Amino acid sequence: MKFLVVDDSATMRRIVLNALQRIGFTEYIEAGDGSEALAKFDESVSFVITDWNMPTMSGTDLAKALRARSDNGRTVPILMVTARSVKEDILTAMEAGVNNYIVKPFTPPVLKEKIDALLSVPSAS
Amino acid sequence: MTTNRALELLYDSEATLRLVDHELNELRELTGADDAVGAAEQAAGPQALDPMDGPIALAMIPSVLERANAEIVNVLGSLRQCRSALESATSEKLQITHAKIREVTSATELAATDILDGLDRAQSIIDEMDAEAAKDGEGSPRGRELRDRLRDEIFSVTGCLQFQDITTQQLAYAGSVLVEMEERLSEIARLFDPRRYGAPELPVPSAPPVQPTFSPDAAYRDATARQAMADQLFVTPPAPED
Numbered sequence: 009m010k011f012l013v014v015d016d017s018a019t020m021r022r023i024v025l026n027a028l029q030r031i032g033f034t035e036y037i038e039a040g041d042g043s044e045a046l047a048k049f050d051e052s053v054s055f056v057i058t059d060w061n062m063p064t065m066s067g068t069d070l071a072k073a074l075r076a077r078s079d080n081g082r083t084v085p086i087l088m089v090t091a092r093s094v095k096e097d098i099l100t101a102m103e104a105g106v107n108n109y110i111v112k113p114f115t116p117p118v119l120k121e122k123i124d125a126l127l128s129v130p131s132a133s
Numbered sequence: 134m135t136t137n138r139a140l141e142l143l144y145d146s147e148a149t150l151r152l153v154d155h156e157l158n159e160l161r162e163l164t165g166a167d168d169a170v171g172a173a174e175q176a177a178g179p180q181a182l183d184p185m186d187g188p189i190a191l192a193m194i195p196s197v198l199e200r201a202n203a204e205i206v207n208v209l210g211s212l213r214q215c216r217s218a219l220e221s222a223t224s225e226k227l228q229i230t231h232a233k234i235r236e237v238t239s240a241t242e243l244a245a246t247d248i249l250d251g252l253d254r255a256q257s258i259i260d261e262m263d264a265e266a267a268k269d270g271e272g273s274p275r276g277r278e279l280r281d282r283l284r285d286e287i288f289s290v291t292g293c294l295q296f297q298d299i300t301t302q303q304l305a306y307a308g309s310v311l312v313e314m315e316e317r318l319s320e321i322a323r324l325f326d327p328r329r330y331g332a333p334e335l336p337v338p339s340a341p342p343v344q345p346t347f348s349p350d351a352a353y354r355d356a357t358a359r360q361a362m363a364d365q366l367f368v369t370p371p372a373p374e375d
Contacts, residue, residue, distance in 0.1 A: 017242075017298045019242065019249065019295075023291055026291050030288055061302070062346055063346050098362070099371070109367060113293075113296070
């Protein structure tokens with residue numbers, strides 16, 4: 009299973025990747041913002057973990073762009089990991105096509121719980 | 134010049150403008166039709182005028198104008214000082230503070246990267262210890278337990294480094310507020326039209342980022358409660374409003 013980890017903070021990408029490895033996922037690609045993620049996204053990507061606030065293209069715009077595609081972008085699970093935590097933001101993320109939401113700072117058990125929950129759902133969208 | 138000094142100057146300027154306004158009112162009353170003489174008397178103070186002596190009241194106009202002019206010169210002086218204070222706050226203090234914020238952001242990012250590198254190396258050493266222990270068969274159960282605990286600790290420290298991303302967002306938010314303050318102070322300073330005094334134009338404030346890359350409500354504390362709210366919303370989303 010290949011993850012696409014999107015965050016403009018290199019530190020955060022390393023922390024997420026470290027957590028993924030810790031819970032048993034070792035295949036991944038990285039992107040520094042939404043537009044880079046879109047360019048790297050292909051059929052091999054099974055799961056997207058994205059930050060919200062990023063230069064060039066935000067996480068919500070990335071989610072909308074993926075959901076507008078005709079390939080697996082339409083159904084790939086999208087997990088947002090962000091410091092934004094007001095109710096309106098969370099609802100905006102849902103409307104953009106995000107399947108679940110983690111508030112920073114997160115712990116690996118929370119990450120695992122969200123990934124497991126999304127992977128157990130047959131169709132993510 | 135401090136903000137307090139700038140406020141004092143503004144207060145002084147306002148008081149001086151009130152004086153000018155008072156003098157101009159006197160002038161208007163002196164040149165008025167009905168109560169010109171009474172106003173001239175008031176303006177003259179203790180030197181009482183003959184109520185019927187209109188030419189004397191008119192003769193006071195130049196001195197009143199001279200006093201008004203002196204007050205205006207005072208106001209201009211205060212405005213120059215205000216502008217200088219605003220310029221100093223805009224071009225020096227705020228920009229220096231902004232630069233310091235960028236410096237702190239960069240320093241914490243470098244430090245976080247160094248710490249992550251160090252933790253990766255420590256992790257590799259534990260892996261080597263595992264390999265060494267495996268050479269002697271199963272190895273000591275206690276040794277294995279200690280290595281596992283050390284791994285857990287390292288992993289826990291790695292997670293704590295999320296503080297860097299969160300503080301970076303908080304600092305970016307503070308920086309954006311400073312940029313906004315710079316712009317507003319520049320606008321106020323421009324009201325004084327520097328060209329009128331032959332002074333150079335204010336520097337152009339640093340441009341804000343096109344798209345904010347921070348969350349104003351980023352916080353390290355209470356993540357559990359905020360996560361619970363997010364979970365609740367995903368489990369039972371609010372019904373759409375009609």
